[in-house]
Amino acid sequence: xxxxxxxxxxxxxxxxxxxxxxxxxxxxxxxxxxxxxxxxxxxxxxxxxxxxxxxxxxxxxxxxxxxxxxxxxxxxxxxxxxxxxxxxxxxxxxxxxxxxxxxxxxxxxxxxxxxxxxxxxxxxxxxxxxxxxxxxxxxxxxxxxxxxxxxxxxxxxxxxxxxxxxxxxxxxxxxxxxxxxxxxxxxxxxxxxxxxxxxxxxxxxxxxxxxxxxxxxxxxxxxxxxxxxxxxxxxxxxxxxxxxxxxxxxxxxxxxxxxxxxxxxxxxxxxxxxxxxxxxxxxxxxxxxxxxxxxxxxxxxxxxxxxxxxxxxxxxxxxxxxxxxxxxxxxxxxxxxxxxxxxxxxxxxxxxxxxxxxxxxxxxxxxxxxxxxxxxxxxxxxxxxxxxxxxxxxxxxxxxxxxxxxxxxxxxxxxxxxxxxxxxxxxxxxxxxxxxxxxxxxxxxxxxxxxxxxxxxxxxxxxxxxxxxxxxxxxxxxxxxxxxxxxxxxxxxx
Amino acid sequence: xxxxxxxxxxxxxxxxxxxxxxxxxxxxxxxxxxxxxxxxxxxxxxxxxxxxxxxxxxxxxxxxxxxxxxxxxxxxxxxxxxxxxxxxxxxxxxxxxxxxxxxxxxxxxxxxxxxxxxxxxxxxxxxxxxxxxxxxxxxxxxxxxxxxxxxxxxxxxxxxxxxxxxxxxxxxxxxxxxxxxxxxxxxxxxxxxxxxxxxxxxxxxxxxxxxxxxxxxxxxxxxxxxxxxxxxxxxxxxxxxxxxxxxxxxxxxxxxxxxxxxxxxxxxxxxxxxxxxxxxxxxxxxxxxxxxxxxxxxxxxxxxxxxxxxxxxxxxxxxxxxxxxxxxxxxxxxxxxxxxxxxxxxxxxxxxxxxxxxxxxxxxxxxxxxxxxxxxxxxxxxxxxxxxxxxxxxxxxxxxxxxxxxxxxxxxxxxxxxxxxxxxxxxxxxxxxxxxxxxxxxxxxxxxxxxxxxxxxxxxxxxxxxxxxxxxxxxxxx
Numbered sequence: 001x002x003x004x005x006x007x008x009x010x011x012x013x014x015x016x017x018x019x020x021x022x023x024x025x026x027x028x029x030x031x032x033x034x035x036x037x038x039x040x041x042x043x044x045x046x047x048x049x050x051x052x053x054x055x056x057x058x059x060x061x062x063x064x065x066x067x068x069x070x071x072x073x074x075x076x077x078x079x080x081x082x083x084x085x086x087x088x089x090x091x092x093x094x095x096x097x098x099x100x101x102x103x104x105x106x107x108x109x110x111x112x113x114x115x116x117x118x119x120x121x122x123x124x125x126x127x128x129x130x131x132x133x134x135x136x137x138x139x140x141x142x143x144x145x146x147x148x149x150x151x152x153x154x155x156x157x158x159x160x161x162x163x164x165x166x167x168x169x170x171x172x173x174x175x176x177x178x179x180x181x182x183x184x185x186x187x188x189x190x191x192x193x194x195x196x197x198x199x200x201x202x203x204x205x206x207x208x209x210x211x212x213x214x215x216x217x218x219x220x221x222x223x224x225x226x227x228x229x230x231x232x233x234x235x236x237x238x239x240x241x242x243x244x245x246x247x248x249x250x251x252x253x254x255x256x257x258x259x260x261x262x263x264x265x266x267x268x269x270x271x272x273x274x275x276x277x278x279x280x281x282x283x284x285x286x287x288x289x290x291x292x293x294x295x296x297x298x299x300x301x302x303x304x305x306x307x308x309x310x311x312x313x314x315x316x317x318x319x320x321x322x323x324x325x326x327x328x329x330x331x332x333x334x335x336x337x338x339x340x341x342x343x344x345x346x347x348x349x350x351x352x353x354x355x356x357x358x359x360x361x362x363x364x365x366x367x368x369x370x371x372x373x374x375x376x377x378x379x380x381x382x383x384x385x386x387x388x389x390x391x392x393x394x395x396x397x398x399x400x401x402x403x404x405x406x407x408x409x410x411x412x413x414x415x416x417x418x419x420x421x422x423x424x425x426x427x428x429x430x431x432x433x434x435x436x437x438x439x440x441x442x443x444x445x446x447x448x449x450x451x452x453x454x455x456x457x458x459x460x461x462x463x464x465x466x467x468x469x470x471x472x473x474x475x476x477x478x479x480x481x482x483x484x485x486x487x488x489x490x491x492x493x494x
Numbered sequence: 495x496x497x498x499x500x501x502x503x504x505x506x507x508x509x510x511x512x513x514x515x516x517x518x519x520x521x522x523x524x525x526x527x528x529x530x531x532x533x534x535x536x537x538x539x540x541x542x543x544x545x546x547x548x549x550x551x552x553x554x555x556x557x558x559x560x561x562x563x564x565x566x567x568x569x570x571x572x573x574x575x576x577x578x579x580x581x582x583x584x585x586x587x588x589x590x591x592x593x594x595x596x597x598x599x600x601x602x603x604x605x606x607x608x609x610x611x612x613x614x615x616x617x618x619x620x621x622x623x624x625x626x627x628x629x630x631x632x633x634x635x636x637x638x639x640x641x642x643x644x645x646x647x648x649x650x651x652x653x654x655x656x657x658x659x660x661x662x663x664x665x666x667x668x669x670x671x672x673x674x675x676x677x678x679x680x681x682x683x684x685x686x687x688x689x690x691x692x693x694x695x696x697x698x699x700x701x702x703x704x705x706x707x708x709x710x711x712x713x714x715x716x717x718x719x720x721x722x723x724x725x726x727x728x729x730x731x732x733x734x735x736x737x738x739x740x741x742x743x744x745x746x747x748x749x750x751x752x753x754x755x756x757x758x759x760x761x762x763x764x765x766x767x768x769x770x771x772x773x774x775x776x777x778x779x780x781x782x783x784x785x786x787x788x789x790x791x792x793x794x795x796x797x798x799x800x801x802x803x804x805x806x807x808x809x810x811x812x813x814x815x816x817x818x819x820x821x822x823x824x825x826x827x828x829x830x831x832x833x834x835x836x837x838x839x840x841x842x843x844x845x846x847x848x849x850x851x852x853x854x855x856x857x858x859x860x861x862x863x864x865x866x867x868x869x870x871x872x873x874x875x876x877x878x879x880x881x882x883x884x885x886x887x888x889x890x891x892x893x894x895x896x897x898x899x900x901x902x903x904x905x906x907x908x909x910x911x912x913x914x915x916x917x918x919x920x921x922x923x924x925x926x927x928x929x930x931x932x933x934x935x936x937x938x939x940x941x942x943x944x945x946x947x948x949x950x951x952x953x954x955x956x957x958x959x960x961x962x963x964x965x966x967x968x969x970x971x972x
Contacts, residue, residue: 073961141878155925178906
């Protein structure tokens with residue numbers, strides 16, 4: 001094992017990069033330096049996080065690379081970070097997507113480059129910090145600090161209705177998370193501990209659990225988002241700049257799923273058992289309803305945003321099945337969705353940069369002019385549909401297998417959603433890519449350039465890698481998930 | 495005997511009173527630069543007073559035991575009030591010179607009102623409490639109306655005076671009822687007398703309610719807040735800064751001591767009033783601020799909202815509550831000092847900033863200033879990792895230890911509403927494109943710059959080393 005504070009270095013490296021960027025003077029010529037500094041920092045962070053994976057001990061279900069310092073003298077609040085099988089890939093997802101985001105904004109962010117890069121680096125720090133914290137208050141601080149850079153990213157560099165979207169995003173999420181703060185304090189006042197590890201020992205009475213569960217639910221259901229709390233998501237996605245949508249879909253939505261696994265399942269098992277029917281109903285409604293809504297969209301980004309809600313419905317079903325297949329499927333679906341939807345938003349960004357519109361009607365016949373683009377887009381589209389061989393398949397398949405143990409109605413709902421996802425994605429693909437070019441403005445559109453290749457090809461490779469070798473990802477998380485399930489079953493067997 | 499006479503001058507209050515007179519004479523006999531010199535002297539005097547408070551031993555105060563009390567809580571709040579007073583004198587100096595308001599009396603008025611506040615915080619007797627409140631308020635009435643050629647300043651002074659006098663009258667009536675039914679004015683005697691009874695009789699309840707109304711006026715809790723926005727708006731900006739920073743500290747300390755010392759056994763009676771005041775202040779502060787376009791009115795409503803949170807900690811009425819109040823008050827002072835240090839140095843078209851919409855485009859012309867404002871604003875909204883979050887966090891810890899779940903949920907909901915108007919300021923600075931070529935000037939003196947950087951440093955870096963403040967506030971005894 002490594003004897004230096006690897007996790008803290010990964011968390012704070014982007015922040016150090018941000019501090020360096022703060023002192024680079026910004027003008028026409030030097031803005032390229034700012035971009036390079038940001039790119040190198042995030043790449044460095046990514047490489048360090050790969051070490052995290054390589055050195056990871058698969059046979060240990062507990063936290064690894066732990067670091068713990070006392071922080072507040074008067075109560076048990078620690079700076080306590082570490083990585084286990086559940087958070088490992090969330091961290092990798094964050095560090096993998098951030099450099100791609102910075103590359104994706106290389107040319108299309110022209111105003112306030114410095115503030116933009118600062119926001120992204122700060123965002124990376126808080127994202128990683130949130131997934132790595134083993135102390136709930138630390139988790140909460142990072143969880144809420146995410147709002148600051150994201151608010152600025154949507155509000156400054158977003159589209160026409162950016163102000164409305166940024167306010168909606170901020171206030172919606174804040175409303176959920178302040179209730180979580182109350183829940184955290186109640187937990188602390190009952191147990192005098194803030195350690196996530198410790199609190200997974202089931203210390204709360206049944207009634208307390210119900211209230212705590214609802215408070216956490218308010219926060220994570222908004223974040224993931226579940227129907228009917230999803231209305232901020234289409235607005236935020238459509239108005240955010242491409243890289244903002246990528247992070248939003250790729251990582252921020254996963255905060256909700258991660259929270260459900262850690263807090264609802266891990267700490268409040270009896271209440272979870274009570275609320276499972278609610279979650280299943282909401283998830284199935286979300287899958288079917290948002291898929292139908294997606295079918296009717298005329299804006300590409302909005303369509304992908306609604307498809308995210310549907311995919312997250314599969315994730316919540318998987319999580320609350322609370323069996324090995326369901327949880328593994330949910331984790332795989334989260335990772336896969338993180339890659340696929342991020343890639344789809346980047347693909348939309350590619351044509352948006354060229355034509356400055358996201359209307360589906362505007363496009364058509366792109367395959368004539370952009371064969372390479374059509375190919376990569378197809379890979380991601382199929383990944384989103386869940387074709388065998390792509391990452392999307394593994395997650396959906398596992399969740400459905402798990403759901404058979406629970407109820408066949410849930411299986412029918414989930415499977416119906418998957419069919420609908422094929423409908424809207426293929427329909428989208430047909431309208432944009434196939435056919436002949438009818439719009440004259442598209443006549444001299446250029447295929448993807450080297451920078452875009454550098455962004456999209458790693459994503460395409462990892463989507464296929466995830467689909468062919470799922471065990472590469474499932475093995476590290478297996479024991480940690482098993483531990484949560486065992487805890488859950490012991491608590492409910494009482 | 496001789497020792498005692500010498501010692502008397504080392505009692506911080508007496509020292510401050512004597513030095514204030516010296517300052518007055520000093521200003522009177524100076525021909526040139528009287529304002530600047532007196533301000534400097536006032537800051538120096540206040541610094542010395544802090545030292546005296548810090549080293550103040552109980553023995554010095556023994557003679558005054560019946561009128562004034564002595565405890566770590568009192569000392570903490572005294573030092574807080576003195577620090578706030580120093581900061582606001584320093585940051586307002588350039589503003590006064592800028593609007594050509596060079597009366598050397600201003601710092602003297604601040605000194606006297608600070609003296610009133612120190613006495614207020616320490617008072618242990620209804621009579622001394624009333625006199626201290628009056629000393630504090632009278633100085634502030636004059637300060638609000640100090641700009642004699644401005645109608646709005648005079649109006650705010652008169653408004654403040656009339657409503658203040660009314661509330662003092664109510665307060666005094668409450669005192670007389672309490673005195674009539676308990677036979678004593680001393681807090682400890684009242685507490686002793688009341689401990690013999692299970693229930694308060696009707697007269698005492700009336701007395702308690704009247705006193706609560708008077709005190710709610712002083713802390714500007716809803717529904718006794720009406721004067722705050724008008725006075726804030728009318729008074730010169732730097733006077734508003736002083737209003738926002740210092741008197742609140744003393745009034746909060748006083749309401750804590752009044753509820754927790756003489757009436758500590760009658761929690762149920764006063765907590766009902768405080769719960770109402772708290773909920774009303776949080777929500778009205780949050781909702782009314784949304785519609786404001788004047789930055790001073792907005793800050794007035796924001797301070798009303800903050801008072802609501804501090805009152806939650808009072809309802810908790812435990813050690814955690816006292817700790818929360820002191821941390822919250824500290825963060826409140828720091829954030830207000832920082833925001834006023836910036837406001838008092840921002841000029842739009844050669845006029846000091848008044849409308850929030852004038853901040854448009856600030857992020858382009860002054861990126862550092864707009865970043866600082868954003869940090870202060872986010873901290874006020876209670877977003878981690880800034881100090882404002884920890885103030886709220888401790889308040890909620892105290893409330894939940896006391897099992898006040900509904901109150902805490904309402905508190906966090908109000909904080910979400912208030913986030914809206916705080917975010918609007920950031921939106922104006924960052925998201926709105928400036929259409930006109932209005933030039934925003936930011937000129938700040940060296941001394942204010944130090945104050946501003948220090949408070950920003952505390953806002954941002956509190957999270958890295960919280961133990962210092964927390965250990966102090968955890969040891970406070972009321």
